[in-house]
Amino acid sequence: MARVLAFAVGAIPFAFVGGSIQLPGAYYRPLVGVVLLMSGVRLLWPRELKSNLQPEDPPIWVGVLCGIGIGFLSGLTGTGGGIFLSPLLLFLGWSDTRSASGVAAVFILCNSVAGLLGNIAIVKALPPNLWVYAIGAGMGALLGTALGIQWRTPMILKALGFVLLIAGLKLIGVY
Template structure:
């Protein structure tokens, strides 16, 4: 039986999916935070968040790819090493007192740069990320994604923008595919936890899907500067979650 608290959580999940999918992310960090606020058991949160991530990232990948907002050369050097490390990270359960605040701080610094008055030169012709940098960085991001139960888009998007390896909307499309692949790998590393998925999952999944439809429509149409501000907001929220402020 669906209770009012389940409906309220589903509504919050839908709103999170709107915000995150508008910038090519899928919202796992927000789903984890929401489930924690609603008293969901820790063993349930990470696999549930990854399932919702896969749903939203699948939709976002399809819509951004269909719109031509994707470049394979900017993705695969990160992805080829990120996928196995995301799987590995999903199998590891480490104390979070050290790495979570550090990662949260990095996300806050990235958000501050996106909000900096000096305009980012992200709409010029994009260059290709060098393999000697992208391969180890992809492994690092994939490991962080697996450890934190996210898809890694919150780490990849700012990097693509700061290094001018993709314009803003294309960075969203690249991040969406990256998130989808890492979420699948991360869930594979947690295959033993799938029996912990809650009975309310269909409700949450439907809410995430609706939110993803709305969010990707926003991301494909709104002003570039607004997308950057939305991305900064996403990074601030995710950073606060990792640091433990809520």
């Protein structure tokens, strides 16, 4: 729980700030897309991650600083931030795969709410199909939890890698 708090303390206010900025996608989409593609390729690379061998918690101040960056970026892009947090936790050896999934789920919920509130502060309205997205997110969370419990770590890493590849390709405009 302390791991989530360190990242959330930095992320939540900056997700609000990022969500309140109307930045043209031509600026941030290619950059974020390439980062996600690189993360996805690394997760699909057949090599053990340090985090699955000996995970260590980051210093709290590092978690807060990383949270600031992730929160701002996720607010700008309209994502929950889990696609940025999960690879960071795994690549820097701060969490094993299963724990990273749980940390990311809590983080995404908090960050998404903050980013949405930031967007509402500027736009002064909720998206008309918000209920559809909320139902989809809830169903995805249930399915992800069920699969995360049943799947072995290599399969979870492959699934995360494919999700990152899909998100990266979408952001750079492949589809």
